Ligand SMILES: Nc1nc2c(ncn2[C@@H]2O[C@H](COP(=O)(O)OP(=O)(O)O)[C@@H](O)[C@H]2O)c(=O)[nH]1
Ligand SMILES: [Mg+2]
């Protein structure tokens with residue numbers, strides 16, 4: 053139905069088999085400002101708001117659409133309505149900043165997470181921060197890629213050192229030195245941005261996420277901010293998260309700098325981010341070894357031998373403690389949310405069938 057535009061694919065197409073209402077259209081969320089959603093339809097950008105039915109089906113903050121989401125949309129004279137959120141293929145989410153342990157979804161349906169760092173002129177380059185982002189990407193189903201921006205401010209030797217430091221924190225993950233100013237390295241980034249793919253730029257404030265997006269897309273990103281005049285929405289916007297469409301059909305999402313990234317993840321994802329610790333654990337004496345002092349622990353042995361670095365081990369330990377809390381939260385909440393959503397969907401289908409019978 054959508055001709056596979058804007059990142060649409062089989063995952064979303066399959067969800068349409070329950071939808072018989074031909075006035076519903078699948079569209080993608082570009083940005084959210086208060087209660088107004090800017091959506092990307094096949095024929096352009098529109099403003100829309102959540103329908104009453106949508107609001108009734110909301111269980112949790114994470115059920116509200118975010119940039120990158122696919123939703124079902126109905127064109128109306130008064131206000132265009134968003135009727136339903138399609139299941140997310142991937143998510144970029146974290147534990148809410150502050151005291152709560154709720155999750156916050158930042159973007160959805162991204163293929164790549166470009167973890168952007170600055171090699172000078174911004175906050176200190178930090179391997180531990182990179183690990184947090186990689187964990188978040190992997191757990192949410194996106195492929196992490198580490199970008200080392202502002203390489204124009206470094207000598208070649210410094211760049212090589214930074215690459216080595218980044219790689220030590222990112223086993224198996226591509227590390228690409230770039231410059232938004234000179235364009236250095238952007239070919240490698242553009243090569244990933246093929247038609248239909250979606251990438252989110254993440255990382256602290258000031259590292260050059262927006263500058264990179266501008267450098268990669270040229271003038272096109274400005275156009276996307278235009279909302280059709282008949283939607284009575286001004287074109288100026290202060291939204292900090294926004295999905296942009298590149299000329300070749302790729303999509304990119306700019307995100308604000310997060311001061312704190314508390315990953316919402318499980319143990320399997322952590323194992324992927326620390327493969328050396330996971331592999332070493334196979335040779336621990338006890339199957340349920342926690343690698344924190346048990347006899348015959350091979351992780352501690354390799355740590356002593358210097359095969360596993362102290363920094364990585366400490367980082368792993370800290371993240372493991374953090375996600376133990378969120379892991380529990382996830383299984384409990386996940387179950388109850390799915391139930392409510394299934395119910396809402398069943399109701400939608402029932403109502404529709406009832407109407408068609410009449
Ligand atoms: N020298 C240099 N400065 C850059 C580069 N990329 C961004 N900047 C500068 O860094 C500052 C922050 O950039 P911005 O894109 O707003 O960062 P964001 O907060 O991550 O979106 C701006 O003053 C940019 O001009 C780069 O590759 N080299
Ligand atoms: Mg920015």
Ligand SMILES: [Zn+2]
Nearest residue numbers: 336341343349
């Ligand atoms: Zn052990």
